[in-house]
Amino acid sequence: MDATAPRELLRLVTCGSVDDGKSTLLGRMLFDAGLLHDDDIARLGDPPDFSRLLDGLAIEHEQGITIDVAYRYVATARRDFIIADCPGHAEYTRNMATGASTASVALVLVDARKGVLTQTRRHSWICALFGIRRVLLVVNKMDLVDFDAARFDAIESEYRELAAAVGIAEVTAVPVSATAGDNVVRRSENMPWYAGATVLDWLETVPVEQVDLDRSMRLPIQRVHRNGQDFRGYDGNLVAGRLRVGDRVVVLPSGQRSRIRSLYVAGKPADEARQGQAVTVTLADHIDVARGDLLAPVDAPTDCADQFSAHLLWLAETPLLPGRLYGLRLASSSAVARVTAIRHKIDVDSQEPLPATRLAMNEVARIHLSLDRPIAWEPYAQSRELGGFILVDRQSGQTVACGTIDFALRRAANIHWQDLAIDRAARAASLQQRPRCLWFTGLSGAGKSTIANLVEQQLHAGGRHTILLDGDNVRHGLNRDLGFTQEDRVENIRRVAEVAKLMNDAGLIVLVSFISPFRSERRMARELLGEDSFVEVFVDAPLEVCEARDSKGLYAKARAGQLRNFTGIDSPYEPPASPELHLHNHGQPPENLAQEVLRYLEQGSGG
Incomplete structure (x- = not known):
């Protein structure tokens, strides 16, 4: 292989119910693939406990569960991986949502003895909510059901129905025994009836989402950069498309227009920047640009709105109460937000809508959201960066919810403040x-x-x-x-x-x-x-x-x-x-x- 060629990066999240064996599966895969250092192997103990590689918190060792999101950076001969090992307990759903929000594929584990559980359904729904469309269903602990093919087929069939209901387009199922290593890296002799890929084979060959440089440029401004009396630059991460010196841009939501005068990538002058790069730009005109604004092409601006229909995952122990004010963070922008209505909450088992006047921790709902000012946005299905948001408690500063924008509500589009002669x-x-x-x-x-x-x-x-x-x-x-x-x-x-x-x-x-x-x-x-x-x-x-x-x-x-x-x-x-x-x-x-x-x-x- 050409060592200088750019390598593909796959971000994946592991999820499922508690004790399904997520940490053990990943530990076994890294061990069998020869990707562990000597000190890692020494930490496994004798007999080896593969879950110890990713259960990094002391309390997790004591309780035998995963609480935090454990990240592992892995490189095989074919590609690079960032693996998020997420907790299975319902009370740690917020951590699982964190891992899913940046992943492009998911490994969903199911205990062959227990089948598809409520937490399996909840995690799969959250994966779909955050845009994951490819899932590897890992039916683990097949050794404890005597490697029964009929049991595997029944779980696979049930999960495919769930995936279709929540919007997961592609499911690949593999039967494994993580403890023994069956079908993790090497094909299992105990399950000759299975002819598909191993876990590692699938991870190394599943298509990686490619950067689409033909998308319209989007640059959220994170910081106004002053360097001396004459330099005023704008820092941000290019979340879509490409940007060149001389491009005509519009500043949203103000609508002011200008031209890119200079461009810097990693602190060095450049003629062009691409999606994913951190950049600094200067503009040809002296206009008002601040953190939270968005630069877009003048011929392809994105929308601005202050009312939305969205899906929301509530993360706080105190309930969501419609009408209460929260802080909203979307890309680099911020606003004061109010949930004006809970249209319905969603039953994670049946995906049926249920009436609700409040949301408890880990519940998901479709809501209407109102902001105190317009912000630039795009549907989450089109842009994770401009369609995903969090809500923050304005007193404690804690994150209380995460959500995805579906579409804007046009209720106030034609309503404007009337100037009155008597104020x-x-x-x-x-x-x-x-x-x-x-x-x-x-x-x-x-x-x-x-x-x-x-x-x-x-x-x-x-x-x-x-x-x-x-x-x-x-x-x-x-x-x-x-x-x-x-x-x-x-x-x-x-x-x-x-x-x-x-x-x-x-x-x-x-x-x-x-x-x-x-x-x-x-x-x-x-x-x-x-x-x-x-x-x-x-x-x-x-x-x-x-x-x-x-x-x-x-x-x-x-x-x-x-x-x-x-x-x-x-x-x-x-x-x-x-x-x-x-x-x-x-x-x-x-x-x-x-x-x-x-x-x-x-x-x-x-x-």
Whole structure:
């Protein structure tokens, strides 16, 4: 072979249910193919435990399972491999999704004794979700079923039905015993009825996805590169096509146009760059380009949108609640995202759609997604880089979901902001006051409405124009269709925040008295109304005090199990971390606390 010729690289992911033998299969394959170093062989022990090669975490050795994604870089005479050995337990599905998102083929292992299990179905669905269309079905532990051909045929038939249902186009099945090495690298004498390829043969000959240089160029901007006073470059990884000096490009989503003035690959000047290369470009015109923008050819721009239909795999222990805000990351772009609807979740066993109002960990659903700004995108089936995204919890920074875009929703395509002659400032000036939103939060019975009423009376007496939005009152009208589940509470606060913003725009001082138990939704309200307008007032009273004040008997009903999802009893309250005002409503008259609020407004020119 020509040692200087470029080598093919195959990325593969191994998946299946726990104890199906994924790590053992890979370890055995590397051992039999002579691809292990002496220190690797020494780690196998006597008798050899091939799974030890990839189960790299100490806790995995103790429990005998794979938890993390173990990567192995392997080179045979024919090609190079990056192997992702993924965990089989359901609670580690997020790790399996990580491995599948970069792989082009999958090895799906099935225990010959157990057949196709729920986790096999879940992993196969996730492989299909992330664009894997070729699967090697490895029916392992054939020695434990006496190398029964009928058993192998039955599992193969069942899996082919599953593959067809989830969208996997090509399945090759091979019977193996990973422990003994049957059909892993060498053909098995115990299964003369099987005439197909071994595992290694298949991996070395399965077609590798080729780089398509005829695709339209796509360059997500990762960094603005300043080198001295006169150099302004834009760094990024070329995810599609080729780029040349002199090419005319459009910057998305702004739509500005320019020409490639210079191009650098690996820090050196170049006339051309190809897909997969990290590049720096400079433009002929001084235009505004920032991280998250996308460069595309002027004659073949990609689409920009802010609403999408997508598939989502939920990864967090806390459920997905429609309406809650998350951070979205797609290529180098970022946005604030809200799942506006769960169209249906998907049963991993039957692939049937199921109704859902929330998603639990490891559940998959088709959703509608709304962003706070348009981004450049492409369907995931066309581009993994511009169609795959993650959602991030904006408080903890943890990744809570990964998803794939199917298509854009055109609901807002023809809706534009109407310029109004009379704006917020004009209305506020006519009323001679500064619009504010006083957001009173706390447990039921803490005294929110009482204090808010007193504050409004004093503001009204001083000639201020106000409106009080009380939780119970709003639920008689605008929000009468909402209950008290976490999903409904999120939507309850979203609607009230939108109303408060409209009233602020009208120049009013708005007082909102809602339990609003979740920090995420109070943060959403703050961002919507603006930092200069939003005043969080935490009315703090011990739970036992709130119960003693409860003239409606709600706490008693909740403790008796007659009132579900009651904040403080069977539904959590997340107290504010740093409210503008913290009112301790225990042991002093509410009139004194109302005066604290008024003093705060006077000091901030709010009254």
